[in-house]
Amino acid sequence: MRVILDTDMGMGVPGTEIDDGFALALIAADDEFELDMVTTVNGNIDVESGTYLSRELLQRLGREEVPVFRGASAPLAEPERGRVAPGAIRERFGHHRPNPGYAAAEIARCVVESPGEITIIAIGPLTNIAAAINLDERVASSVKEIVIMGGAFQQHTNLLHMPGEFNFWVDAVAARAVMRSGAPLRLVGLDATLKVRLTREHAAAMSASGRSFGAFAGESTTAWIDAMAAKMPGDPAHADSCAMHDPLAVAAVSHPELLEWAPACVDVIASDEAGRGIAVADLLMHADSPAPNAHIAVDVDVDGFMTYFLNRISNY
Incomplete structure (x- = not known):
């Protein structure tokens, strides 16, 4: 399975998000995957730091040959929401440079050159994915599938300062654009990821x-x-455990049977700060329901996923 991983990598700095790193490690540890490239995006961490850390982790995993392309440093329509310079992370990991090129352009090129072959696993804000679709209208019809860690479809974050799930909240305009793109989508949101x-x-x-x-x-x-x-x-x-949000999106590609899926028509609130990033999912229960544009994960085989994940990671 040929995949592109789009990530806001943080693993490698103590006390930072680790699930992006575990998602990359799970791809490396599973022979079913052929990783074409890693692309980076602003999100949990600034894009420059995320690029350095992606390179560092690939080296640690023995996969230095995988190209890494730096992506968006701020949300699609809001450059003022970009992050500050990486400071100490640059000093420590700055020798890990990205490949020449831009993430959105490389995603578009790869997908269009191999129609029906590339699955994008997007585990950060969707800025690069929306930009790639905007760059070349053939991306939406040429991609095999876009599997997204993002959204909450049958629950709420219960956070006034961040009403939408984090990845959708950071770049709600991009999330809405991807939902409306016509690309084949599977969405792995908090309804499933908080359980693993x-x-x-x-x-x-x-x-x-x-x-x-x-x-x-x-x-x-x-x-x-x-x-x-x-x-x-x-x-x-949070006292004794952490959710494996992003590795579950990887498992959705290699072992989709571990999740329960439901067709839905999904849109994202992008213009209202009080509702920024909230995913609205119509579960198609009425005779006049809209056409589905995605499949959403509504449940997960927790034991099955944890067995798969721990076996792969512990033995790599």
């Missing part, structure tokens, strides 16, 4: 695996759980 969690016990087992990546993975997991527990003391779920 990596615990401190899992971290200890990875650290004890005797594999070099396992030790790094265990340390990164413990540091991230500690950071989230301190940041969200009112949520007991």
Whole structure:
């Protein structure tokens, strides 16, 4: 399976998001995937830092040959929401340079040159994906599928400052554009991803695996759980575990049977700050329902996913 991973990589700096890194590691650890490229985008971290860290992680995984293309540094229509310069991360990882070129252009080129062959796994804000579709109208019809970690379809974030799921909230205009593009979409949102969690016990087992990546993975997991527990003391779920949002999107490609899917017509609120990034999903229950534009994950085989994930990561 030929895939492009579009990511806002943070793994590699203690106390930063780790699930993007685990998604990349899962692709590397599963022989079913052929990774054509990694593209980076502003989101959990500024795009420059995310690019350095993607290169660093590929080296750690023994996959230095995979090209990395730097992408958007700010949301599609809001350059003022861009992040600050990476500072210390540049000093530590700045030797990891991206390949020449721009992420959106490289995505468009790859997809159009190989119609029906490329699956895009988008696990950050959708800025690069929307830009690629805008660059060449053939992208939407040529891509095999776009699998997106994003959205909440049967629940709410319960956060006034971030009403939509993070990836949709960061660039709501891009998320709406992708939903309306006509591309084949599968959406893996919080309804499923919050159910698959990596615990401190899992971290200890990875650290004890005797594999070099396992030790790094265990340390990164413990540091991230500690950071989230301190940041969200009112949520007991964060005391001892963290959600594997992005690896579940990867599993949706290699093992779609691990998730329960429902057709839906999905749009995204982009113009109202109070509702920014909220995904509105019509589950097609009425006779006059609109045509579906996506399949959304409504449930997940938690044990099946965790077995697949831990076996691959611990033995890599």
